[in-house]
Amino acid sequence: xxxxxxxxxFVLIFAFSSCKEEVKENANVTTIVKDHKGQAxxxxxxxxxxxxxxxxxxIPDFSTLVVAVKAAEVQxxxxxxxxxxxxxxxNTAFDKLPEGTVASLLKxxxxxxxxxxxxxxxxxxxxxLKQLKKEAKKGRxxxxxxxxxxxxxxxxxxxxxxxxxxxxxxxVSNGWIxxxxxxxxxxxx
Numbered sequence: 001x002x003x004x005x006x007x008x009x010f011v012l013i014f015a016f017s018s019c020k021e022e023v024k025e026n027a028n029v030t031t032i033v034k035d036h037k038g039q040a041x042x043x044x045x046x047x048x049x050x051x052x053x054x055x056x057x058x059i060p061d062f063s064t065l066v067v068a069v070k071a072a073e074v075q076x077x078x079x080x081x082x083x084x085x086x087x088x089x090x091n092t093a094f095d096k097l098p099e100g101t102v103a104s105l106l107k108x109x110x111x112x113x114x115x116x117x118x119x120x121x122x123x124x125x126x127x128x129l130k131q132l133k134k135e136a137k138k139g140r141x142x143x144x145x146x147x148x149x150x151x152x153x154x155x156x157x158x159x160x161x162x163x164x165x166x167x168x169x170x171x172v173s174n175g176w177i178x179x180x181x182x183x184x185x186x187x188x189x
Contacts, residue, residue, distance in 0.1 A: 051082075055170060064102065065088055067106065068105065072115040080174065082175040083176075086121060087121045088177050093182050120144050120185070121144070132152050136159065137154065167181055
């Protein structure tokens with residue numbers, strides 16, 4: 001395991017220790033298990049492909065997203081059978097928000113707002129890049145788990161959703177993760 005990955009695992013352990021969570025490694029995927037009885041508590045078994053939350057938890061660039069998912073208690077939505085498509089903002093996307101925004105959203109009294117913002121990053125459908133390109137050509141909007149719609153565009157060989165470019169795509173057991181560089185904050189949160 002790379003030194004950088006070990007460092008991030010220790011950071012995640014520290015960040016989640018106050019929530020009585022345990023970080024375990026199984027099949028090279030870091031799985032965060034919380035003291036609740038939901039689907040997110042199910043551990044990855046050998047030979048099983050990881051789901052969206054398990055993949056996000058194993059990549060240091062998604063540590064802010066994972067902390068936010070836990071704070072909003074929407075982790076079970078990211079591990080359901082799907083198919084689903086997660087537009088996952090990297091840590092630098094959260095850094096672009098006005099100063100203090102992330103800290104404010106992580107407070108217990110902001111849980112409902114944070115959950116709404118996060119579910120605006122999840123489409124309850126299977127959207128690989130090929131399908132997103134088709135949706136863009138037809139001028140369709142994507143229905144998100146927040147109940148809102150996001151515009152998808154495809155220009156110069158690049159797909160964008162909600163005005164932010166998709167940087168990379170990863171197939172997971174319950175759908176797709178599309179990496180994005182901005183947080184998709186609904187205009188009427």
